[in-house]
Amino acid sequence: MIRLLFIDDEVETQKVIKTILPDDYIVYSCTTGKRGLQHLEREEIDLVLLDLGLPDMDGMVVLETILASENPPPIIVLSCCHCIPTVVRSMKLGAFDYLVKPFTREQLLQALQNAFLQHTLHRKSFSCDALENPLLSGIIGNSGCIQTMKSLLHRYARHWAPVLITGESGTGKDLAADILHRLSDRRHNPFLALNCAAIPDTLIESELFGSEKGAFTDAVTKPGKLECADGGTLFLDEIGDMGLAVQAKLLRCLEDQAFTRVGGVRETRVDVRIVAATNKCLEHLIEKGLFRSDLYYRLRVLTLHIQPLRERKEDIPLLTNHLVQQFPDKAYTLSFEAMEKLINHPWPGNVRELKGVLERAMVHTTTSKIESRHILF
Template identity: 40%
Template sequence: MISKKILMVILQKILQTIDEGVHVVDNEGRTILYNEAMAELEGMTIEDVMDKSLLEVFTSLNEETSTLLNVLKTQRPIYNQSQSYLNNRGRNITTINTTIPLYYMDEVIGALEIAKNITKIQSLSEEILRLQQQLIPEADIKKKEIKRYTFEDLKGRSPSFLEALKMARKAASSSSSVLIYGETGTGKELFAQSIHYHSNRRDKAFLAQNCAALPESLLEGILFGTTKGSFTGAIDRPGIFEQANGGTILLDEINSMGIQLQAKLLRVLQEGYVRRIGGLKDIPIDVRIIATTNEDPHIAIEEGLLRKDLFYRLNVINIVIPPLRDRQEDILFLTEYFINKFNKSLRKDVWLLSESMQMVFKEYWWPGNVRELKNIIEGAINMIQDEHILKEEHFSESFLEFIMDERNKHHQYITHIKLEGCLKTTLENIEKQMIEDSLKRYNGNISKAAEALGLKRQTLQHKLKKLS
């Protein structure tokens, strides 16, 4: 049997030869293990860090922004989390960290962090963004008018939709933060723009940023701006908070923003000023925030995707946009609206939808909501020639096959479930059956099952916990 001493020697050799940085702190935040890869990454020596308090060495960090201290406090692991900070030479470092709590006899004794340096990747992203901006002449940017949506563009008759519209109109007369929840394709950005262009900020900038579209390290620079020299390739550039000063920022899919960046965003919202990456100057800003989420925010909080304190800060005015399947009155109403719209743009003379396709539209689940309906109508009108009625043959085969598949599954669920008792129980049984069948079809693969059900992976996991 190998002795503990030999095991420790082997462990030290492994730690000093791997490319990833390894940093371990005890339950008081003092470093007890620190390998050469981490020292090289952070521009330190092992002696600079060992046996010292984390905040004593990395003065740009605090208990909120340090992933190690955050894990010690919450006792919850963090996987693939981006972190930007200054080393003791004043150089900005950006890493992707996996940090986990360490237990002994059911007690937390410390935290382990494995880090990969992505500073060069971030610099490359900044350079690409800079070159893209140079390739587009400023005159061309001014020529491209962004479509401005107002409340007149929001179409619907159903009570739930009209209630959301009523809340949005009230929000337009306020300057408070707004959180809009709605599935993909329900029109969250249309609501956000309508609120802005009916507010007293209508003559100021409206800037939208999708929080799921970029790595956290790049998103931070876009939001807050960068200072020349803060990292290789960085230039003096204002973030969208500065650019939108006096106006409105739409933060789309806020639930996709990294937890650490959410903490920085919360600080900006609370204190009313922004500091560029690598900068020392606090820049006062006056910006209204409209945030959107395509997942129930309470579920996002429960799953650790959305900070509770940020939710409370944003959720001053809450708007819930109902999915199209819950707006039966609007399906044919919107169909007629889109037919008229595309008749003009495509120079067609379509009058209506056939009765058989009207039944199909009413029964369909519409997982892509209004956006899907719009695209389906546009595609069908492109296919019609001299006829005046949209029929089955004008729609794509993939759409019709999907419809038939959904019908067959629906029939299967209904025939296997007793339709008795209260509506809530019956719907819960149908949902349970659909989830079980989907997991069975994909051999327990949660990602594929969630995609087939039109759910996010985290949402399906949450439902499985409730069913277990």
């Protein structure tokens, strides 16, 4: 049973919601912000649907109050006009999703299901299975961030919903996406990647959706990555660099699970799990009008944030020892001072930079011992 608290002063909408939701939802309705908040104090709730236009209180204040409580349920806000500043504000505060009235039954159900899935996955205590899985042992580190990452990857692998991986460059986003695929039931099907920053916008479209001969100059008939990844996973790297036109087409594809090739007429249906990654703040891009908020919500059904290395310095010795053992010629060791120097560095390039620094150190040492003077940033 999913306990949904619906805070909205429109009695008509209250009735509609009750009739369209499946039987596994118990809907508690409140027509004012104050009553809604009182209800939350009294009873455990799994999801909140909150209309921002309330008679007694500012919807944003209600949102903030709920989010400030201990273990708040995910909140989906309803707004009457498609007002980007309001949506962005509520998103920044921590709303899970938003719907613009009037919305369809499918849109509502999708948003509720996504929120519930995210909520339950995060709430369950971390399973030990995650830490014992050999695939996950390829992720080195002992910090809380790495443990959470392993546990979430283990859980997310069993679902089909899109995953959004965020983190600075070099923190391990590619690594996480690859392991997620290999942990999932899709592992025997392809894992394909498309780097949206590396290809011009016009090409991304045909790379992603495929093209038909004659669609544009030099166009040949060929399937896109979505078709080639059927049954598997498509990793959309640097999604923040994807142009708005392709974003619109990708959104339609995620909603309908179907698309047409560039210059084509026939609809193609595929079963592909989308994993997207970015080192940019998508919320800032939304504010600047460079990223679609509706696509953002579609992609971030399940999220994974990887902290920069400087915020989890306890992982540096483990990563270092792991990395120096990967070098083929000798088993290298580090002096205490060398390790100290590594721990004190801020690592703007994260693990990728650490790898480079260690490779350089091995070139500079003539023995198998890496000293502080061999560490050059």
